[in-house]
Every structure is written in C-alpha cells, then in structure tokens.
Amino acid sequence: MPAPFDTPFMQRALVEALLLAGLAGVLGSWIVLRRFAFFTHGVGTAAFPGLVVAGPAGVAPQLTALGAALVYAGGVEWLARTRRVASDAATGLMLVAALAIGVVLASDVFASGAGVDRLLFGSLIGLRDRDLWLTAAALGGALALELTLRRAWLARGFDPTTARALGVRVALADRALLLAVAVAAVVALDAVGALLVTAVLVIPAATVRLVAPSVPSLQLGTAALAAVESVTGLWLAYELNIGPGPAIAVLGGGVFAAVVAVTR
Amino acid sequence: MLGWLLDPFSGPLMQRALAEVIVVALACGPLGVWVLLYRQSYAAESISHAMLPGLVVAALAGAPLLLGATGGVLVAAAAIALAGRDERLGGDVGVAVAISALFGLGALLALSPDVPARLGELLFGDLLGVTGGDVAQAGALAAGVVAALALAHRRLALSAFDRAAAPSLGARPARWELALLALLAVCTVAAVRGLGNLLVVALIIAPAAAALNLAPRLPAALALSALLAALAGVLGLLASYRLNIAAGAAVALAAVGLFLASLMRPATARPRRRPVRS
Amino acid sequence: MSVRVHDLAGGYTAEVITGVAFDLEPGTICAVLGPNGGGKTTLFRALLGELPLRRGTVSLPARPAYVPQTDRTRLDFPVSALDVVLMGAYGRTPAWRRVARADRDAARATLERVGLGDRARRRFGALSGGQRQRVLIARALLQDSPVILLDEPLSGVDAASATRIEALFGELRDEGRVLLVATHDVEQARRWDRVVCLHGRQIAFGPPDETLTTDVLTRTYGGELVVLPGGERAIAVEHHRH
Numbered sequence A: 001m002p003a004p005f006d007t008p009f010m011q012r013a014l015v016e017a018l019l020l021a022g023l024a025g026v027l028g029s030w031i032v033l034r035r036f037a038f039f040t041h042g043v044g045t046a047a048f049p050g051l052v053v054a055g056p057a058g059v060a061p062q063l064t065a066l067g068a069a070l071v072y073a074g075g076v077e078w079l080a081r082t083r084r085v086a087s088d089a090a091t092g093l094m095l096v097a098a099l100a101i102g103v104v105l106a107s108d109v110f111a112s113g114a115g116v117d118r119l120l121f122g123s124l125i126g127l128r129d130r131d132l133w134l135t136a137a138a139l140g141g142a143l144a145l146e147l148t149l150r151r152a153w154l155a156r157g158f159d160p161t162t163a164r165a166l167g168v169r170v171a172l173a174d175r176a177l178l179l180a181v182a183v184a185a186v187v188a189l190d191a192v193g194a195l196l197v198t199a200v201l202v203i204p205a206a207t208v209r210l211v212a213p214s215v216p217s218l219q220l221g222t223a224a225l226a227a228v229e230s231v232t233g234l235w236l237a238y239e240l241n242i243g244p245g246p247a248i249a250v251l252g253g254g255v256f257a258a259v260v261a262v263t264r
Numbered sequence B: 001m002l003g004w005l006l007d008p009f010s011g012p013l014m015q016r017a018l019a020e021v022i023v024v025a026l027a028c029g030p031l032g033v034w035v036l037l038y039r040q041s042y043a044a045e046s047i048s049h050a051m052l053p054g055l056v057v058a059a060l061a062g063a064p065l066l067l068g069a070t071g072g073v074l075v076a077a078a079a080i081a082l083a084g085r086d087e088r089l090g091g092d093v094g095v096a097v098a099i100s101a102l103f104g105l106g107a108l109l110a111l112s113p114d115v116p117a118r119l120g121e122l123l124f125g126d127l128l129g130v131t132g133g134d135v136a137q138a139g140a141l142a143a144g145v146v147a148a149l150a151l152a153h154r155r156l157a158l159s160a161f162d163r164a165a166a167p168s169l170g171a172r173p174a175r176w177e178l179a180l181l182a183l184l185a186v187c188t189v190a191a192v193r194g195l196g197n198l199l200v201v202a203l204i205i206a207p208a209a210a211a212l213n214l215a216p217r218l219p220a221a222l223a224l225s226a227l228l229a230a231l232a233g234v235l236g237l238l239a240s241y242r243l244n245i246a247a248g249a250a251v252a253l254a255a256v257g258l259f260l261a262s263l264m265r266p267a268t269a270r271p272r273r274r275p276v277r278s
Numbered sequence C: 001m002s003v004r005v006h007d008l009a010g011g012y013t014a015e016v017i018t019g020v021a022f023d024l025e026p027g028t029i030c031a032v033l034g035p036n037g038g039g040k041t042t043l044f045r046a047l048l049g050e051l052p053l054r055r056g057t058v059s060l061p062a063r064p065a066y067v068p069q070t071d072r073t074r075l076d077f078p079v080s081a082l083d084v085v086l087m088g089a090y091g092r093t094p095a096w097r098r099v100a101r102a103d104r105d106a107a108r109a110t111l112e113r114v115g116l117g118d119r120a121r122r123r124f125g126a127l128s129g130g131q132r133q134r135v136l137i138a139r140a141l142l143q144d145s146p147v148i149l150l151d152e153p154l155s156g157v158d159a160a161s162a163t164r165i166e167a168l169f170g171e172l173r174d175e176g177r178v179l180l181v182a183t184h185d186v187e188q189a190r191r192w193d194r195v196v197c198l199h200g201r202q203i204a205f206g207p208p209d210e211t212l213t214t215d216v217l218t219r220t221y222g223g224e225l226v227v228l229p230g231g232e233r234a235i236a237v238e239h240h241r242h
Helices: A008-033 A037-046 A048-057 A061-082 A087-109 A113-121 A129-158 A160-165 A170-192 A197-201 A203-209 A215-240 A244-263 B002-010 B012-037 B041-050 B052-061 B065-085 B091-111 B119-124 B132-161 B173-195 B200-214 B218-243 B247-262 C040-048 C081-092 C101-113 C129-142 C159-174 C186-190 C214-221
Strands: C003-010 C017-024 C028-033 C053-059 C065-067 C147-151 C178-183 C194-199 C201-206 C225-227 C234-236
Touching (some): A008 A037, A008 A129, A008 A170, A008 A197, A008 A203, A008 A215, A037 A048, A037 A170, A037 A197, A037 B091, A048 A061, A048 A113, A061 A087, A061 A170, A087 B041, A087 B247, A113 A244, A113 B091, A129 A170, A170 A197, A197 A203, A197 A215, A197 B091, B012 B041, B012 B132, B012 B173, B012 B218, B041 B091, B041 B173, B041 B200, B052 B065, B052 B091, B091 B119, B132 B173, B132 C081, B173 B200, B173 B247, B200 B218, B218 B247, C017 C028, C017 C040, C017 C053, C017 C194, C028 C186, C040 C053, C040 C178, C065 C129, C081 C101, C081 C129, C129 C147, C129 C159, C159 C178, C194 C214, C201 C214
Parallel strands (some): C017 C201, C028 C178, C065 C147
Antiparallel strands (some): C003 C017, C194 C201, C225 C234
C-alpha cells in the first residue's frame, strides 16, 4: 500500500471510509431524494454532547451518540406537539442547546481544545476495530432495509397521498428510514466529526443527483463518488494534519460546484 | 444576596463582557421575533454556520474580526442564495451542501496552519476576551439594527402578516424579506465575537420564541424579547463565573432555559368565554 | 371617479386574462364570476398594479383597497383585531411617525361599523372565520379608497356575518364607492348592479338580469352548471382542482 496508507491506523481509516461510502450510496441517495439533509446534519450535531461523555463514562461513543440523537429527535417532536413554536425554530433551539451542553461538558472532560476539535471534525487516528464492525453492521442493516422498503420510500417521496392509497405502509417505512439515517450519522461521527456528517452522507449524493437518471444509478454513482472523495479526503487530512471531515467537505463541495457549473 | 449577584461584575473583564452581551441582546431579541414571524430560523442558522471561513481568514491574517465576519456573511449569503435557487435538488439540499462545504473550508483553514487559529473561540465565542473597542463596534451595529427595525416596523408587519394584501397596503413583501435577511446578517456579525458563530442563533431565536409565547401583541413581544435576551446574558455570565463554565455556552443555555420556562405558561390562543352583554 | 378597463390582457408567463373591458360608475357593486383559475384573482392583481399588462388600459380614481381570501393571513400572529384594522393606515403613515390619532379613532369606528367594536382587543387568530373576514374588510375600509376589491368575501362565512357584510356592501355603494366582488354565488351576483363573467377571456359584462343568461353561464363555467327547477335559477358548482 502506498504511503500514508501503509500504517495500521490509516488502513482502518480507509476501511471506514469505504464502508461510509457504501452508506452514502444506499442512504445518502434517499436523504437527498426525500429532502432529509437538515435532519441528517441535526442528528450529527445533536450527538456531540453524547460523544463528550462517552470517554469518561467508558462507553462506546456510538451508543451515547445515538442516545443523545434520540433525545434530540424526541425533544424536537415534543416541542412540535406543544404547538408553541415552529418546527424549524424548535430544531434550531435543540441543536444550539446540544452544542452548548457539549461545550460545557467538554471543558470538564478535555484539558485542551484539541479534544473537542476531534469530536467536531473527526480524526484519522483512534478508530478501533469495534468502530469498523459497527459501521459494517450499519451498512448491512441499511442494505437490508433498502431491499425491503425501497418501494415504500419511493412511493412516499413521489406522491405521499396516493402512496397510502396503494396500501403501502408509508409511515412505518419512513420511521425506519429516519432511524437508519440517524444510525448512519452516528457511525460516521468518528470519521468526519459531529458537524460534518453531511460531508459524506449528503454532498456526494447531491452531486450525483444532478446527473443520475434513476435511483439505482444515483445510489451506485454516489457510492463511487463518496469512496473517491473520502479516500482523497483522508489523504489530504493526513497531509494537512487535520480531521477528515473538513477535507472531505471541501473536496465534495468543490466537485459539487463543478458539476453544477458544467450541467447548468 | 446582592453581593453574590454583583460581585462577579466588579472587575473590568466581566463588565466588558456584560456590556457586550447586553448590547448584542438588545438587537438580537427584536430581530429574532421577526426571524420567527418570517419563519427564517434555518436562514439564521445557515448564515452563522457558513460564515466561518471569513472569521478564520481574519483571525489568521490578524485582521479585525468584524471585517472577516462581514466578508464571511456576504459569501455565505451569496452561496446560500445560489444553492437555494437550483431547482433540481430542492432548496434544502443545495443549501445544506453550501453550508457544509463552507463550514468545512473554515475548519480546514483554521486547523491546517502550523499555528492554528483559535477555532474554539471562533465557534463558541470569546465573551470574556472582548475589548472596549469590540463593545463599541457591537454597540454601533446593534444600534443600527434596532433603528432599522424601528423604521421598518410597519412594513415588516404588513409583509409577514398578509403577504397577499401587503402590496395594496404599502409594502412589497420581497423587498422586506430581503431587508430582514440583511439585518440578520448585520446582527450576526455584531454577536459573533461574544458568542461564536455556532451559538449566535441561541440569542436570536430562544428569547424571541419565549417572548412570542408570553406577549399577546407585537410591540410587547419585541420589547420582551430584548429584555429576555439581556436577562439571558446576565444569567449566563453569572453562571459562567460561579460555575466556571464557558461564557458563550452559558448564555446560550440561559436563553434556551428561558424559552423552556416560557412554555409553562398556558397557551394564550384559546379565547375566554365571556357572558354576552345585553 | 369611475373604474374603466379597456381591452385588458395580462398574466405572468402566459396570458391568463384577455379581452377584459368594463366601466363602473361610482356607487356600483360589480360581481366577478368565473371558475377557479378563470382569472378572477388575476384581474384583481391587474387592477392593483401587481400584474404585467400585455395590452390595454386600466383607469382608476385611486389605488384600490384589497380584501384577499381569509386563509392567506397568518393566524399565529401576535395582533389584535384592532391592530389588523390599523394596518389600513400604514400606507399613509411615514416610517418615522406614529399612526395618527385620527387614524386610530377611525380604526375603532370602522371596527364598530362591522359589528366588532367589543372584540377590538381580541387576538385576531382567535376570532371566527366570519369575524376575521369582517376585520379584513374593516382594514380595507380604513384605507378609505373609492375602489374596493373583495376576493370571495363570503365563502366559509357564517350566516350572521354574511348578512352583515352584504348590508355593509350596500352602505358602501351608497357612499359612492365601487366594489368588485369575486364570487362563486350566482344568486348573490343577481342581487347586485353589474356582473363580469370571466373564463380566461371576458364572456360578458352588464346588469345581471340581462347578462346572466343560461348561455353566458354555461360559457363561463364550461358546463359545471346545475339548473334548479324553475328554469332561470342556476347555481355554479365549484370544482376542486389538483
């Protein structure tokens, strides 16, 4: 393997990147088709306080992150039900609260800001085999859901009212999709950080969406583009000595802008 | 008891922080009411996230943060406007891409140099590090925002309340929606030094949401929002001092806390039944 | 002081309305009949100066006051009924001045006139549909324009409010104003002074008893007509469009 991928930690990062590219292909396409981009970003951000407490608690960060994300989602839903605040404001409030709580907790947990940077923007080192297995499991689960629920997801996205009439169990299918997206965001956290899960889960899919004529081509194209962008991003992050998240985001953004310009 | 409240603010550092947060709150509060009435919370978040590269460039170049913030919001607004216009993806997705890419660029620029920029302060604010000059700048911007809101008040109300009839009543909605976004940008620039670009939105949205829950009419909501925002600033600084936690985060949490407290008041929408007067 | 429209054609991308021509003397209530999408709201936009005109002229004594359909307003807005009526005076109040005392008094008086004087402080969103409609009409009255455009002011309004509103129309007509009322109710149209039938292009204009023949109605509504026993009485059936 060429440098820098000849070191074990970079090899793990590489495997993680490829697995995440698979998730981007399967779920990222639906995120873009069904317009869940802000939800995805929200889950990642909301997971931040969970990540902060994982170390001291001695628990897998994915677990606390998912817990924090569920609290966030529940909070948004509860606020919406009170009807005292609009849903976009509710989301904004919950997210900023999550960030502030994370900052407050982090000042106890981390001596320097570097620890927080890692949580917010991802890290090349520190990936354990357990993390890779969890990501692989998430990908497997996503593929299973895709095979069973894709018709429901497509019908709901295309025409919500008639989907119900066609006897498709849309509400349940959508909940499953949102849960799958949340899990995907959570397993992406260690690689790209809490604030940039969209870099791998949304940006490649949005780029390919501009040119893909069908859902399968969208998914395959996204997986391929995400793989290229993530691996290149890893290399760039290594060279610049930063977290992978910003590198992948900038690369992805550049490719997106180029495709937009070319296809206009 | 009074000593416990006032002691933290006896030194110049805390006094400056207090001045900064109150001045910023007086603008963010009323502006936030309009942001909520126009349903522009996403815009508020988007602008503040995507302005990061501007802040970082200013920090690395040693330029005034105000300059970087202004440049940052201009670029952010332009990118978001362009991205949102592309119909192929649907507004949300394009905007999310633009925000993530810009935010990522900011982080990349901040973290890669040998002497990295103090990213934590840019993201979460440096309320305790504001200088007298910072307070003066924030004050000038905030005063501008408040004056503009006062002058534009009726037009903003017309366009938000009844978009269809607004032109016939004297206000073209598109113009005032744009004006609001411009004021939002200015207010963000004013507040970013103290709260950081990730937490600014707390002071814009939370006090306003609380005020709209508590005040039955618009002028009262605007005034109450300013008051609650200032209160959040004071409470946040107190908590920061007493509990030894980050000041910006404390202010943000105080603001959200005030909003949650406002939910305890029962909804005002239900009309009370009154006996018919004969 | 009359409203004159001549050979009007306009629309945003395509021509939505064409061949519109009518003259309305002061002190006239004119119904605007037509199916959904037939151009009623577009005609109002043209009269308000919000529509690009392809052809033709519009001559108005002053900018019209406009009462759009109620479901367009925000019900969660922190405003009282009186606040909404006061919006009618915003256009003539410079940004740096408070709303004039005279306007405030006029707003209260107008609210009384529509029968909602005791609801002045009530939150707008808490009022019934018919009450909200009356508040919006009061707002238009405060603008004190000689021309008033009303878009389906009686749809979804309770009977008591509807009677009150129709009586108010008569008063306004007697004051010498011109009212243009978009409506689906052919029966209502027969009670007024003039009627314009629109289905993209203008089908007819004139006094209702001359103009509202079965033939005209069929051409206006394209066969969505139900003729009740009795021959001349017809009710237009509203179609839901997707």
